[in-house]
Amino acid sequence: xxxxxxxxxxxxxxxxxxxxxxxxxxxxxxxxxxxxxxxxxxxxxxxxxxxxxxxxxxxxxxxxxxxxxxxxxxxxxxxxxxxxxxxxxxxxxxxxxxxxxxxxxxxxxxxxxxxxxxxxxxxxxxxxxxxxxxxxxxxxxxxxxxxxxxxxxxxxxxxxxxxxxxxxxxxxxxxxxxxxxxxxxxxxxxxxxxxxxxxxxxxxxxxxxxxxxxxxxxxxxxxxxxxxxxxxxxxxxxxxxxxxxxxxxxxxxxxxxxxxxxxxxxxxxxxxxxxxxxxxxxxxxxxxxxxxxxxxxxxxxxxxxxxxxxxxxxxxxxxxxxxxxxxxxxxxxxxxxxxxxxxxxxxxxxxxxxxxxxxxxxxxxxxxxxxxxxxxxxxxxxxxxxxxxxxxxxxxxxxxxxxxxxxxxxxxxxxxxxxxxxxxxxxxxxxxxxxxxxxxxxxxxxxxxxxxxxxxxxxxxxxxxxxxxxxxxxxxxxxxxxxxxxxxxxxxxxxxxxxxxxxxxxxxxxxxxxxxxxxxxxxxxxxxxxxxxxxxxxxxxxxxxxxxxxxxxxxxxxxxxxxxxxxxxxxxxxxxxxxxxxxxxxxxxxxxxxxxxxxxxxxxxxxxxxxxxxxxxxxxxxxxxxxxxxxxxxxxxxxxxxxxxxxxxxxxxxxxxxxxxxxxxxxxxxxxxxxxxxxxxxxxxxxxxxxxxxxxxxxxxxxxxxxxxxxxxxxxxxxxxxxxxxxxxxxxxxxxxxxxxxxxxxxxxxx
Numbered sequence: 001x002x003x004x005x006x007x008x009x010x011x012x013x014x015x016x017x018x019x020x021x022x023x024x025x026x027x028x029x030x031x032x033x034x035x036x037x038x039x040x041x042x043x044x045x046x047x048x049x050x051x052x053x054x055x056x057x058x059x060x061x062x063x064x065x066x067x068x069x070x071x072x073x074x075x076x077x078x079x080x081x082x083x084x085x086x087x088x089x090x091x092x093x094x095x096x097x098x099x100x101x102x103x104x105x106x107x108x109x110x111x112x113x114x115x116x117x118x119x120x121x122x123x124x125x126x127x128x129x130x131x132x133x134x135x136x137x138x139x140x141x142x143x144x145x146x147x148x149x150x151x152x153x154x155x156x157x158x159x160x161x162x163x164x165x166x167x168x169x170x171x172x173x174x175x176x177x178x179x180x181x182x183x184x185x186x187x188x189x190x191x192x193x194x195x196x197x198x199x200x201x202x203x204x205x206x207x208x209x210x211x212x213x214x215x216x217x218x219x220x221x222x223x224x225x226x227x228x229x230x231x232x233x234x235x236x237x238x239x240x241x242x243x244x245x246x247x248x249x250x251x252x253x254x255x256x257x258x259x260x261x262x263x264x265x266x267x268x269x270x271x272x273x274x275x276x277x278x279x280x281x282x283x284x285x286x287x288x289x290x291x292x293x294x295x296x297x298x299x300x301x302x303x304x305x306x307x308x309x310x311x312x313x314x315x316x317x318x319x320x321x322x323x324x325x326x327x328x329x330x331x332x333x334x335x336x337x338x339x340x341x342x343x344x345x346x347x348x349x350x351x352x353x354x355x356x357x358x359x360x361x362x363x364x365x366x367x368x369x370x371x372x373x374x375x376x377x378x379x380x381x382x383x384x385x386x387x388x389x390x391x392x393x394x395x396x397x398x399x400x401x402x403x404x405x406x407x408x409x410x411x412x413x414x415x416x417x418x419x420x421x422x423x424x425x426x427x428x429x430x431x432x433x434x435x436x437x438x439x440x441x442x443x444x445x446x447x448x449x450x451x452x453x454x455x456x457x458x459x460x461x462x463x464x465x466x467x468x469x470x471x472x473x474x475x476x477x478x479x480x481x482x483x484x485x486x487x488x489x490x491x492x493x494x495x496x497x498x499x500x501x502x503x504x505x506x507x508x509x510x511x512x513x514x515x516x517x518x519x520x521x522x523x524x525x526x527x528x529x530x531x532x533x534x535x536x537x538x539x540x541x542x543x544x545x546x547x548x549x550x551x552x553x554x555x556x557x558x559x560x561x562x563x564x565x566x567x568x569x570x571x572x573x574x575x576x577x578x579x580x581x582x583x584x585x586x587x588x589x590x591x592x593x594x595x596x597x598x599x600x601x602x603x604x605x606x607x608x609x610x611x612x613x614x615x616x617x618x619x620x621x622x623x624x625x626x627x628x629x630x631x632x633x634x635x636x637x638x639x640x641x642x643x644x645x646x647x648x649x650x651x652x653x654x655x656x657x658x659x660x661x662x663x664x665x666x667x668x669x670x671x672x673x674x675x676x677x678x679x680x681x682x683x684x685x686x687x688x689x690x691x692x693x694x695x696x697x698x699x700x701x702x703x704x705x706x707x708x709x710x711x712x713x714x715x716x717x718x719x720x721x722x723x724x725x726x727x728x729x730x731x732x733x734x735x736x737x738x739x740x741x742x743x744x745x746x747x748x749x750x751x
Contacts, residue, residue, distance in 0.1 A: 028059040029155055030078055034069045034097065035085040040139070044083065047144045053155050066093040073105040080158040081151070082107075086116035098133065108132075109161045111154045115139055134305070157305060160298040194280050195225055198268065198299065208282035211238050211250055212271075221254065221277075228283075246281055253279045259300060261293070268296065270304035323394040325372060326379055331451070334393035334401045338447030341403070342440065349440040350406035352414055353454040354382070354433040357466045359398035371398075374429060377422040385417045399458075401451070411437050411469040418467075432467035434458065439472075456480040486531075487539050490523070494549055499523050501556050502722035505731075506575070506693060506715045509707050514735060516607070518575045518715060519557035520722050521549065541579055550582040551591055558599035558606065560725055565605075569732045573635060575607040583614045589628050596634075607635035607657070623654060630655045637693070641681055651688060659685050661711065663696020669705040679709040686710055 033041050041062050048058055061076065063069035066088050073079075082101065086094035094114060101107050111134040134154055142150065195210055207228030211221045221238040223230075233241055241247045246265075253260060253269040254277055260267045266284060271277035321333035329337070334351075341349055356378065363371040375398065382400065383392050390404030402409045414435055421428035436457030438450055457472040459480070464470065493499060499521060506516035523531040540546040557576045564570035582588055596603050608629065614622065626636050637658035638651070651659075665678040678694070685692035694706045697716030706714060723731060 028057040029053060029080045030059050030061060030076075031151075032061045032063065032069070032072070032076075032079050032082045034063045034066070034082060034088075034094070036064055036088040037085070038064065040085070044147065047147045048151060051148060051151070053152055054159060058151070065089060066097045069097055070100055070104075073101060073107070077107075079107060079110045081111045081113070081154050083113050083115060086114050102132070109158060111158045113137060113150065113154060115142065157301060160301050194278070195227060195282070198280060198282060198296075208280060209233060209241070209246075209250075210278065210280045211254075212278040213276050221250075224278075250279055250281050259296075261296075266296075268300050270300045326376060326394050328379060329391060329393040331393065331395040331401070334391065334395060334403060335447035335451055337391055337403055338440065338450055342443045342445070342447070345443060348406050349403065350409055350437060351440065351450055351454045352402040352409050352411065352435055352437045353395065353451075353458045354400045354402070354414060354435045355458055355462070356398040356400075357432045357434055370424065373424050374422060374431065377424060378417070378431060378433075381417050381422060382414070385413065395451070401454070406439055411435060411471070415467075415469065434461045434466055435469040436461055437469055437471045453477060483539060486536065487543050487545070489525070490536050490540060490545060493523055493525065494545065494552075498525065499549065499552070500724065501553060501560065502724055503557075503560070503574075503728050504715050504722040505720045505735075506571070506713055507719055509703060509711060509714050514571045514732065515713060516571050516573045516575055517561075517728075518609070518722075519553060519560075519577070521553050521577075522722075541581055544581060546579045546581050547585055550577075550579055551595070553577075554592065555595045555598065558595050558601045561605060562599050562601050563725070564729075564732075565601075567729065569729060569736075570605070573605055573607045574601075575609050575637065577609045577639065578614065580611065580613045583610065583622075583625065589625060592629065592634065593632065602633075604633040604635075607637055609637050609639040609660070611639050612641065626655045651684070656688075656690055658691040658693055658713075659688075661692065661694040661706075663694075663716070666694050666696045666702055666706070666716075667698075669702050678706070678711070682706075682710045 033044055035041060041060075041064075045060055051058065061072065061079070063072050069084075084094050084097060088094060090096075094116070098112060098114075101110065101112065112132070113135045114133060115137045116139065134157065135150070137146075137150065195208060199207075207230065208226070209223050209230045210225040212224050213221055223233045223236050223238065223241070226232070226234045230241075238247065238250065241250075249260060249262075249265065249267045253267040257269060257271070257277075259269045264283065265281065267279055267281050269277070269279045271279075321330060321336070322328070323330045338349075338351065356375070359371065359374075362374060375394075379392060379394070379400065382402070383390075386392070386402065386404065386409055390402060390409055393401040393403070395401040402414065415433065418430070418432050421430040423429075436454045436459070438454045438457060440450055453472045456477055457470040460476055461468050461470040470476070500523075502520045502522050503517040504520060505514055506518060507513060508515050521533065521537070523533075523536055525531065537546070540549055554576050557574050561570060561574040578588075585591070592606075592608070593603075596606060629636055635657040636655065637660060638654075638656055639660050641659045641661065659681065661678050661681050665681070669678060682692050691713060692711050693713040693715065694702075694711045695715055697703055697706065697714045697718045699718055702716075703714065703718065720731060720735075
């Protein structure tokens with residue numbers, strides 16, 4: 001663009017010279033490379049080669065660890081630039097070294113650029129601000145061109161800082177300006193700070209405008225800040241400026257990416273051609289000295305770096321609070337908004353968490369792209385149903401969160417979203433959601449507290465039935481927190497060996513012979529109180545803790561069985577329960593074989609008890625696992641048959657040795673007409689060629705009734721209570737020494 005105005009181009013950002021400069025002609029730049037990978041050192045030196053920056057070559061210093069770098073930094077000075085690996089001896093080695101560079105080594109002007117091969121170890125914003133880190137790069141993005149650019153910009157920044165060292169007042173203003181800009185939130189605050197600091201630097205009142213791109217990589221500019229007679233133009237497009245010369249001068253600066261200084265004005269440009277551009281126009285008739293021009297040059301360079309960092313910070317802040325897939329607020333943003341609404345005392349608020357049912361199955365069957373489309377369609381449906389003013393967030397993979405007026409996001413309204421199927425690729429797809437709902441009735445609670453309460457209600461709803469909702473109450477919260485405390489105590493108890501094993505004898509009902517032991521896990525707290533297994537076992541199963549607990553129980557039972565064999569007191573088998581989560585573990589079979597080998601127990605002395613939930617995992621997987629166990633001569637029984645999802649078809653296909661009648665059916669034996677289930681299980685076992693064992697035998701009448709219906713084996717308090725090894729050994733000796741057979745079994749059981 002041409003202008004009648006002939007501005008005086010007072011300065012232009014320095015460009016790298018293409019002329020060769022003889023080595024040694026000027027003192028080289030001293031650059032320290034700190035990285036534990038020698039290849040990174042070699043690659044960096046090779047990439048830079050004999051490049052010359054501002055007429056000076058590069059002298060590289062090398063450190064291969066943070067400790068080696070500390071030693072070098074204490075004896076070296078005049079380092080222009082440190083390229084520092086974040087992750088070396090530890091995840092924080094690089095960041096810890098930054099503190100040493102600034103404080104112990106006293107290198108306040110040396111530029112620091114962090115780089116790492118692991119993007120997850122990016123420095124926190126607080127760290128960038130505190131230690132004046134120049135930039136952060138991942139190793140993969142530092143191609144030769146980008147590395148050369150990094151060296152050029154970083155060395156220029158160091159050179160400019162050094163050039164103004166003598167001017168204390170100007171340097172102070174520049175450093176304070178950089179620090180304040182880095183802490184500002186958003187480009188508008190940044191723009192106001194630019195004008196204020198620039199006016200202070202040249203000693204005039206701030207009167208002018210600051211313009212910048214309205215969107216990244218666009219050619220549309222607007223006024224972010226304005227003062228004096230230009231204040232009316234704030235938030236207006238650049239074209240709205242009524243002074244043609246001002247508009248032309250600012251446009252020229254943007255087009256040429258440079259600054260201009262006239263006799264009664266200045267236009268300072270700072271930004272990146274591929275990033276956000278910004279320019280400040282100030283009316284000034286003051287006479288600038290050469291040192292002032294140098295300071296303004298450095299000021300612009302620093303502003304460019306600050307703008308770049310501000311842009312990165314804004315992007316990080318946006319990413320930190322936005323879901324990348326659906327571009328909705330994320331969990332962190334939802335929590336912040338809840339707290340903001342609580343602080344403003346907004347009445348009648350509620351939070352609803354919605355979990356899409358069977359979403360994992362959709363991904364498996366239809367693919368992740370289809371699943372993403374489903375989430376987008378559902379989000380649009382929910383947003384349309386609840387209307388404007390309600391915040392919809394994606395708090396987890398297939399979980400949405402709603403914040404707003406409790407009447408507008410009531411569970412009935414939310415679940416009405418699912419009355420019609422969604423259209424995915426022009427095909428209908430019906431979904432249901434399960435939700436948890438909580439009212440924001442206590443302003444003293446945090447956003448995280450309320451989201452946890454909504455999660456508790458959601459989990460409760462999932463337990464009840466798919467497609468339902470639960471409204472959070474204090475009773476639900478108390479129950480959930482008690483359960484969480486129980487899990488925490490269980491973790492502690494397991495880690496500190498508060499769990500122990502007890503063994504209940506199993507006998508042949510016909511002969512009275514001791515044929516087996518069932519290993520039972522128990523938990524005794526430090527105060528001596530026993531926690532019932534029906535309380536802690538379900539918690540362990542739901543948390544996954546049952547897998548290491550179950551392995552420990554198996555190993556302990558095998559070792560104790562070996563001890564019984566050594567003392568010639570062992571029955572034929574040791575029965576150990578296996579949970580669903582254990583059975584699903586990829587290394588389950590290997591862990592069983594390893595436990596036997598470690599204890600030195602023959603495999604034919606072990607029996608594993610599985611439940612119907614294990615058997616229903618899928619016939620192919622279960623059959624393969626059980627066949628591998630049977631091939632090792634490990635017996636398998638099915639526990640508590642008839643209490644779960646019984647299926648006669650899978651029983652016939654599975655390689656089993658024994659089935660157990662649950663104690664609930666044994667208790668019914670004394671009731672008129674109630675013995676039929678136990679009798680049917682016994683007959684089924686006979687038909688399938690399986691041994692049948694009854695649990696919960698508590699009197700002689702049950703014993704006799706079980707014998708009469710064909711039950712082979714049994715266990716229960718009438719025979720013997722579960723015992724620790726210290727009590728079990730003498731019990732077995734006494735039982736075997738008793739010559740009365742089964743006649744005195746009751747006294748044996750309680751003795």
